[in-house]
Amino acid sequence: MSTTDTQGELWEVFIQSKAGQPFKHAGAIHAYDREMAIENARDTYTRRGEGTGLWVVKSKHIVSVQPNEEGYFFDPANDKVYRHPTFYDMPEGVKNM
Amino acid sequence: METKIKYYLQIADNALILSHRLSEYCSRAPFLEEDLANTNVALDLIGLAEAVYEEVARMEGKGRIGDNIAYLRKENEYVNSILVEQPNEDFAHIMARQFYTDAFHFYFFTELCNSKDEFLQAIAHKSLKEVTYHLRRSSEWIIRLGKGTEEAKQRTQTAIDKLWKYTPAFFIESKADVQMLKNEVGVDLHTVYNQWKQKVSEVLYLAHLKIPTSDFLIKGGKEGVHSEYLGYILAEMQFLPNKYPDAVW
Structure with missing residues (x-):
């Protein structure tokens, strides 16, 4: 048995918690158009003051790494300590690094 | 005072x-x-109602609380508009009802921000934020439905x-409206x-829907005269406080 999805397209939702902060992925919603997508995102994810910024983007427009590519995409970073910024002293008072 | x-x-x-009508629809969208x-809108509205009922209870000074006023009046003591x-x-009916009401609330609370009554002025500012969003959402739904499939268009026009x-019920002045103005x-x-x-004309135009021209208009509500539906709503709402008068949240 197959079921047809009649709820519109899938959109990914990104929320910015404070001005200047990066947008973080919050989840996904269904919607038929852009206006509806941003409103559904607002009603689903930001009802309790979670954000000051909101992005939605159609899930199909997100380019992602395929599971079988994971190895050569991510592993090479692990054995090179100089790629990690651990040799710097962080000034006091810097909170978002 | 009265x-x-x-x-x-x-x-x-x-x-x-x-808010009660929208709550009935919870889980059925x-x-x-x-x-x-939809339930978000219902929650905004119940918040507005609660604040006002509490203030009324305080003003009348009879030791009642907001709940008593919300739930324990007779049908002809309710003064909501018949819409x-x-x-x-x-x-389509849910959205049309919402759209007409949101547009009324938006302009009503915009004006009420200038009230000389401190409480009403505060509640108007607070509600206006919520209502601005409600109006945006319901306007967009009307446009989306009007420009949607043939069935969507026809149901929305209906x-x-x-x-x-029922919309004149918002605008016909009651004695209280005249006196308070x-x-x-x-x-x-x-x-x-x-x-x-x-606003209504603008949105209906954008939605490719016709503006109704019927002059058969019903004006009930504010003076306590209601349609056959309010009694059933109250029967449901009042069942619990009638059966368990001391129930608490």
């Missing part, structure tokens, strides 16, 4: 009864996101036409009506 309480109740009863959105008690026939005749507490409903009419 007139002022009546004026407060007109505001609260519209919010309470519409076409999909999850829409269900959340908000109309049933959830289908999604709902817009059918509910049109004179005291610079209330708003001028003629101003609100002109803005409302303009």
Whole structure:
């Protein structure tokens, strides 16, 4: 048995918690158009003051790494300590690094 | 004082009864996101109603609380407009009812921000934020439905036409409206009506829907005269406080 999805397209939702902060992925919603997508995102994810910024983007427009590519995409970073910024002293008072 | 309480109740009863209609629809929307959105609006409205009922209880000074006023009046003591008690026939009716009410609330609370009554001025500012969003959402739904499939267009036109005749109930002045306007507490409903009419015409134009021209208009509500539906709403709402008068949340 197959079921047809009649709820519109899938959109990914990104929320910015404070001005200047990066947008973080919050989840996904269904919607038929852009206006509806941003409103559904607002009603689903930001009802309790979670954000000051909101992005939605159609899930199909997100380019992602395929599971079988994971190895050569991510592993090479692990054995090179100089790629990690651990040799710097962080000034006091810097909170978002 | 009695007139002022009546004026407060007109505001609260519209919010309470519409909120109840939206709550009835909880879990029945076409999909999850829409269900959340509708119940969000219901929650905003119940918040508005609650604040006003609490203030009324405080003003009358009889030791009652907001709940007593919200739930324990007779049908003819409710002064909501007859539009908000109309049933959830289908999604188009729900959205048309919402759109007409949101547009009224938007211009009503905009005007009420200038009230000389401190409480009403504060509640108007707070509600205006919520209502601005409600109006945006319901306007976009009307446009989306109007420009949607043939069936969507036809059902929405039917709902817009059918509910049109109840809309004057918002704008016909009750004695409380006249008195409160004179005291610079209330708003001028003629101003609100002109803005409302303009907005409704704009959105219906964008939605490729016809503006109803019917002059068969029903004006009930504010003076306690209601449609056959309010009694059933109250029977459901009042069942619990009648059976368990001491129940607490």
